[in-house]
Amino acid sequence: MKHAQATELIERYFAGSTSLEEEAALKAYFRNGDVAPQLQHYAPLFHYWEAELATTAPPKRTAPVRKLPRRLLAVAAAILLLLTVQFVHRQQAPDVTGFPVAQRQPVDWSRHEITDEKEAMRFLKKVLKNTSENLTKAPEITIRELREVERILD
Template sequence: MDWQKIEQLIDKYFEGTTSLEEEMVLKNYFSQENVADELKQFQPLFSYLQLAKEETAPNKTVLKSKKPFKKWISIAAVFILIASLTTIWNLKATDSQDLGTFDDPEIAYAETLKALELLASNVNYGMESVNYINEYEYSKNLIFKN
C-alpha cells in the first residue's frame, strides 16, 4: 500500500475523523513486517493497540458483601430502641412519685441549703477546669506568638 495514503490516514486518525474501516487498514498495515521507513515511528502505537485489545484480566476479583456493616447497624438500632424505652419508662416512674415536698419550712430551708452548697461546689470545680483551659491558652499564645 502507498505510504502517502497511510500517512493521510494517520493524520485523520489523530484528528479523530477516521472510520472503522480506515482504522483497520492502519492496524493491518502496521502489523506487517515491511513498513515504510518514514512511518516506522507509528508502528509501536498500532501494535500496542492490537496487544491491548487481546489482553485479558488474569483472574476475577470477588467482592465481599457488606453484611457485617448491616449487622452493626441493626445492633445499634436495637440499642437505641432499648435506651429510648428505658428513658421513657423512667420518666413515667418519676412523674408518679412525690419529689420532695416538705411540710416543715425549717427542713425545707436546710435541704435547699444543702442543694445550693452541692451546686456551688460543682460550679467551683467547673471553674477550676476553666482556669486550666485559660492557662493553656495563655501558654499556647506565648509559644506560638499569636
C-alpha cells in the same frame, strides 16, 4: 497496503477523517512489520493500540448470586439461630459421666459471619436501634424501681 496509501491514511487518521475500515487497515499495515521508513516512528503508537486490546480482566472474584426471597431467608436465619443455640447449649453442658472429659470445641463464629454488605448494614441498623431503645428504657425502669422501693419503705 502500499506505503503511499499508508502515508496518505496516516495524515487522514490524525485529522480524524478515517473510517473504521481504514483504521483497521492501517493497524494491519503496522502489524505486518513492512513499514515505510518515514512512517516507522508511528509504529509504537499502533503497537500500543494492539497491546491494549490484550488487556484482560482479572479472574472473577465471585459469581453473582440470584437473591433468595426475604421470607425464605428469614426462615433459614431462624433455623440457623435455633441450631446455633442448640449447639452452644450442648457444648456448655457436657455429659458429666463421660471420661476422660473431652475438650470443648470452640464455636467457629466465622461460619455464621454475614458476608453480604447490605445484610450486614441491615443487621447493624437493627442492633443499633435495639440498643438505642433499650438505653431509652433504662432510666424509665430505674425510676419505676426507685418508686417501688419508696413504696416498700413507706
